[in-house]
Amino acid sequence: MSSETSPKPRRLLRILGALTVITAVLAGVLYFSLYRSDRRVDDSVRAAVTDTASQGAIALLSYRPDTVENDVGSARNRLTGEFLDYYTKFTTDVVIPAAKESQVATQAAVAASGPVEVQADTARVLLFVNQTTTSAAKPDPATTATSIDVTLTKSGDNWLISGFDPVQPHE
Template identity: 50%
Template sequence: MRFSSVLLGGEPKKTETVDNSTAEETPLAVVKEEKGDAVDVAEATTEVDLSIRRYRLWPLRWSVGWPTVIAYAVLPGVVLLLALTVGFAKWQAISTGEAHRSGVEATEAATEATIALLSYQPDTVESDLDAARSRLTGTFLDSYTELTQEVVIPGAKQKQISAVATVPGAALVSVTGSHAVVLLFVNQTVIVGQDAPTDTASRVRVALDKVDDRWLISEFEPV
């Protein structure tokens, strides 16, 4: 066998001719392929680097953007809310102060007017009750005028009737800028001629309307 003979040195060794063209082309192909692989690797590396840079820049962009959003959107809203809150608090304080002042004025007006309405002397009854009429308004003014002119004034003159009223207690029921309701506790002492004084106590619900900066009685109802 040829293989045995060569191994034992039986046949002369043949020299194989190498195709130079194949030998030369193979390294070039390998080099080109290696270069191509190197280019692909470089491009892939570049894409990865760009992706990493984009990923790193993304939070940076947002970190720069959020303060701007806060400065131009959130903070003005907070400032506006604070301004509205302060404004409302001031308005509420002013409204509360005005309501308190109106309540005090209405209560004083109701007290003074009631004393004037129910107090008179037989010798000055006309002037006394005419002065009281200036504290009234609306339909109650008309009713009071009719009652005093037809009943109270003639009776006081004829029978020598005198009356003195006091208001030991008053309570504000409600008040607005133009209307108020006050509950009064009224004591009245009446003397007819030479008779002994007669004392009466009553509660009166008084409604007042504000007319030309004055609190005037518009209703007067015993309760």
């Protein structure tokens, strides 16, 4: 009689043991994927990446003919990776000559901004930017509104812009 009842408690103990192991594994996975303190992002990080993206956009999109080399040089200090290479070539080949020859001046202002995705070492911020442009041929200011998806990469203690993509409106 005792031999008939003993398999049930053993089976129950095995099931409880298996559930305990599964629960421990699940807790570990959640900790390492969601709650690790070295991967946690708080509101101050979100504010920092949003400010960095906003100030960077203003630097990238604002220049005057008489200071364009310095303006572009200062903006380059905020960039990294392939985007730095692209920006350097584009400003050397297009922006600096146009600013000097046609007296092009631009001034950007961020109308609104917000973080889209923020992780420990990468972030994306959406910016709504108004840019006012004048030139010798068109001295009356022309203002354009653009939405920009800015990608940032952490380098040491600093966030640098690694992507700067205008958002195309959906039709």
